[in-house]
Amino acid sequence: xxxxxxxxxxxxxxxHSGHHRTPSYIKGKTGRxxxxxxxxxxPETRAYGDDGLPEVPLYLVSFARSELWPDARDVAEHRVFVxxxxxxxxxxK
Amino acid sequence: xxxxxxxHTPIANRDEPAAALRARALxxxxxxxxxxxxxxxxxxxxxxxxxxxxxxxxxxxxAWVEPEFKRRxxxxxxxxxxxxxxxxxxxxVVVALENTETVHHMIVCTLCSCYPRALLGPPxxxxxxxxxxxxxVSDARGVxxxxxxxxxxxxxxxxxxxxxxxxxxxxxxxxxxxxxxSEVQLAALVTRDSMIGVAQPxxxxxx
Numbered sequence: 001x002x003x004x005x006x007x008x009x010x011x012x013x014x015x016h017s018g019h020h021r022t023p024s025y026i027k028g029k030t031g032r033x034x035x036x037x038x039x040x041x042x043p044e045t046r047a048y049g050d051d052g053l054p055e056v057p058l059y060l061v062s063f064a065r066s067e068l069w070p071d072a073r074d075v076a077e078h079r080v081f082v083x084x085x086x087x088x089x090x091x092x093k
Numbered sequence: 094x095x096x097x098x099x100x101h102t103p104i105a106n107r108d109e110p111a112a113a114l115r116a117r118a119l120x121x122x123x124x125x126x127x128x129x130x131x132x133x134x135x136x137x138x139x140x141x142x143x144x145x146x147x148x149x150x151x152x153x154x155x156a157w158v159e160p161e162f163k164r165r166x167x168x169x170x171x172x173x174x175x176x177x178x179x180x181x182x183x184x185x186v187v188v189a190l191e192n193t194e195t196v197h198h199m200i201v202c203t204l205c206s207c208y209p210r211a212l213l214g215p216p217x218x219x220x221x222x223x224x225x226x227x228x229x230v231s232d233a234r235g236v237x238x239x240x241x242x243x244x245x246x247x248x249x250x251x252x253x254x255x256x257x258x259x260x261x262x263x264x265x266x267x268x269x270x271x272x273x274x275s276e277v278q279l280a281a282l283v284t285r286d287s288m289i290g291v292a293q294p295x296x297x298x299x300x
Contacts, residue, residue, distance in 0.1 A: 021256045023203050025230065037186065040258045058257055069231055076234040078250035083257035 001057050001086075007033045008092035009061060011084060019047035022088045026080075029067055030092050034081060035060035042085070057086040141215060148179045149212040149262055150283035152189070154276045157267045167191060170262060174212060182211025184260045190253065191264045192290070197244050198251045199237065199290030200261045201229035209260040213285055220289065230254060240291040263290040271297050 003009055013028030021043050036059055041052030062081045069075065123129045152174060156163035166173040170187040174180070181187050187209055190198040202208065203226045208216040219225050228236050233252045237244055244250055253261050265287040271279060274297060286292035 021204060023254065023256060025203070035188075037259060040185070043257070058259070060253075060259075062251070065231070065233070072231065075232050076246075078233040078252060080230050080233075081251055081253040083255065083259055085257065 003033045005033050010090045010092045012088050020044050031061040031063040034062045144214040146213045146285035149288045150280040153283045154280035158276050186259045189262045192266050196249050198263050200253050202255045207255040209262045263288050265294050
């Protein structure tokens with residue numbers, strides 16, 4: 001578990017051609033660790049018949065709506081909480 | 094006309110939606126390849142359709158009347174469900190999120206239709222629809238208003254996108270004027286939509 005609750009993190013902006021559970025709307029965006037869930041098997045290899053090992057830490061990361069959709073200025077503010085696997089997270093700049 | 098030569102009843106049914114056809118083709122393949130047996134598929138479907146929001150409502154009502162139980166529900170919803178004799182389902186982790194005077198949670202799965210099926214039953218059609226899945230994260234307050242729920246500016250709205258192994262359940266706020274109700278009466282007020290976070294619980298009937 002590399003990150004702790006409250007830490008700012010960035011989501012990697014990379015593309016991934018296979019099955020993965022990182023929605024594109026958070027890629028390249030900066031958020032904050034809200035929970036450190038546990039270790040889970042990696043869905044990116046499990047989807048193809050593999051055992052998904054080694055397990056990967058899963059975090060709940062929150063983002064401000066205005067960070068995700070900066071152009072939509074008329075929309076009321078809220079936060080979006082997303083479960084993100086550690087290999088998609090980077091230190092926030 | 095079928096071009097292949099093994100024998101089964103024709104799959105084609107002009108009234109059947111494409112998705113249903115695809116699901117049946119997949120089911121046939123899984124059986125043919127020995128991944129699943131037809132009995133297992135039937136048992137899985139039976140389990141899915143036997144679940145109802147009444148189980149989730151029991152958890153919420155108990156949390157409303159017993160602060161210690163609420164603490165355990167928030168810490169480990171799976172264990173709390175087992176404590177009440179409920180089946181928390183195959184998901185390794187279920188997380189309950191409490192709505193308060195200052196925080197309102199709503200649940201979505203933008204990638205597919207992840208949902209705490211064990212405790213709430215099958216998700217409603219709108220939960221799986223593209224408009225809900227895309228707009229819940231981009232315009233949460235607008236979507237809630239369309240459900241008839243206006244959340245004050247002083248309340249933080251948290252949209253939780255269940256993208257991985259965790260299933261989320263909202264503990265809605267206990268309605269006013271329910272101090273005299275029993276736990277069973279309280280559970281009857283806890284609607285499915287209030288546990289997704291797009292509605293408040295039902296109002297108590299006037300005495």
